[in-house]
Amino acid sequence: MSSGVTAPGGLMQEVLLNSLVNITKTRDIDSLEYSLVSTIHEFIGCQQIAIYKKMDTPDAVSIERSLALYVDDDGQFQWSERCEEEEPSPELISCLHSACTISVQSNTGVENRWIPVVLQEKPVGAIALTSVGLDSQSQVLLNAFCRIFENYLAVLNENERDKLTGLLNRQTFDKKVADLMQKQVRNQYRGQAHEGNRMIHPGSTSWLAIIDVDYFKQVNDRYGHVCGDEVLLLLAQKMNEFFRASDLLFRFGGEEFVIVFEPTRSDMLRKRLDAFMDMIRSTRFPFVANITVSIGVARMSPYDFPISVLENADRALYHAKDSGRDQLHFFHEIVEILDRENGDLDGDVDLF
Numbered sequence: 001m002s003s004g005v006t007a008p009g010g011l012m013q014e015v016l017l018n019s020l021v022n023i024t025k026t027r028d029i030d031s032l033e034y035s036l037v038s039t040i041h042e043f044i045g046c047q048q049i050a051i052y053k054k055m056d057t058p059d060a061v062s063i064e065r066s067l068a069l070y071v072d073d074d075g076q077f078q079w080s081e082r083c084e085e086e087e088p089s090p091e092l093i094s095c096l097h098s099a100c101t102i103s104v105q106s107n108t109g110v111e112n113r114w115i116p117v118v119l120q121e122k123p124v125g126a127i128a129l130t131s132v133g134l135d136s137q138s139q140v141l142l143n144a145f146c147r148i149f150e151n152y153l154a155v156l157n158e159n160e161r162d163k164l165t166g167l168l169n170r171q172t173f174d175k176k177v178a179d180l181m182q183k184q185v186r187n188q189y190r191g192q193a194h195e196g197n198r199m200i201h202p203g204s205t206s207w208l209a210i211i212d213v214d215y216f217k218q219v220n221d222r223y224g225h226v227c228g229d230e231v232l233l234l235l236a237q238k239m240n241e242f243f244r245a246s247d248l249l250f251r252f253g254g255e256e257f258v259i260v261f262e263p264t265r266s267d268m269l270r271k272r273l274d275a276f277m278d279m280i281r282s283t284r285f286p287f288v289a290n291i292t293v294s295i296g297v298a299r300m301s302p303y304d305f306p307i308s309v310l311e312n313a314d315r316a317l318y319h320a321k322d323s324g325r326d327q328l329h330f331f332h333e334i335v336e337i338l339d340r341e342n343g344d345l346d347g348d349v350d351l352f
């Protein structure tokens with residue numbers, strides 16, 4: 001038996017209730033995960049606890065370990081951060097595939113257990129535990145914690161998402177971007193040249209793109225709002241399939257979408273967005289057959305105000321619309337051109 005908290009009955013119940021209060025007090029998914037792992041550590045006391053997430057990418061399903069806690073023999077513990085799981089165990093894959101709990105016991109009595117996390121009837125992740133075997137009380141507690149986590153995850157997930165497309169909604173923008181930027185500062189500080197298992201190329205920065213459907217009003221006017229919604233839904237699905245799971249995809253309202261890209265070089269991003277525009281041009285949408293999009297992109301560093309970056313991307317988008325639509329423009333390039341034309345090297349030109 002590997003129980004964490006040992007306290008008299010009444011006190012134990014109080015500690016337990018407080019822990020549940022802490023789980024349900026959280027307002028974002030990262031804090032929820034942290035509360036769950038802390039609670040399992042406190043009440044069940046495992047050697048390792050990890051949360052895995054299934055990430056659907058264009059080419060394959062990848063798995064991310066979003067949080068892990070390692071406890072050594074002296075009870076000292078260490079947190080480990082988000083990373084891509086390069087070689088997921090067959091048990092983890094099978095748990096994610098079957099949505100069933102899997103438990104494997106070694107000769108030495110160490111037990112590995114994978115518990116699925118199910119959202120809208122689909123397995124979206126798993127909680128993995130390494131322990132010296134769980135007694136029945138710990139198993140009951142563990143299952144209850146996991147189910148509370150699952151229920152609360154569903155609530156938070158719904159609050160973060162746009163109802164029509166399922167993409168992140170505008171209200172989450174500040175928090176999500178702040179988290180991403182903090183992560184980049186930490187990586188810079190550690191001199192880390194990798195993002196997950198991807199190489200960060202020299203000269204890479206984050207980018208923010210605003211994608212806006214061209215002449216979308218005509219779609220609504222001609223076919224009605226419900227048909228317009230169908231077009232937006234398919235476009236969002238295409239974006240989800242095309243871009244990496246680590247890029248943040250938002251619907252900002254109407255026919256306007258925002259993507260925050262993890263560090264990459266501008267030439268690489270241009271290639272990717274050109275390919276995206278090509279894919280959209282050749283996709284057959286319901287009712288309208290074809291649509292095009294205009295895109296404005298601005299560089300984003302951890303030291304920028306997100307609102308200023310949004311304004312810059314919006315100016316580049318305006319330029320794309322103004323120049324005929326179905327185009328991609330980078331804000332810094334427009335500034336460079338205008339600077340040259342105006343001979344104004346302050347960069348303080350009234351652009352648009």
Ligand SMILES: Nc1nc2c(ncn2[C@@H]2O[C@H](COP(=O)(O)OP(=O)(O)OP(=O)(O)O)[C@@H](O)[C@H]2O)c(=O)[nH]1
Pocket residue numbers: 212213214215216217218220224225226227228229232253254255321325
């Ligand atoms: N179907 C649907 N339409 C929406 C939604 N939100 C906003 N719209 C419509 O999106 C259209 C946006 O029109 P405009 O801003 O004039 O832009 P546009 O017609 O795409 O023209 P350009 O962007 O200049 O190419 C309007 O008709 C809005 O009513 C929504 O949730 N569903």
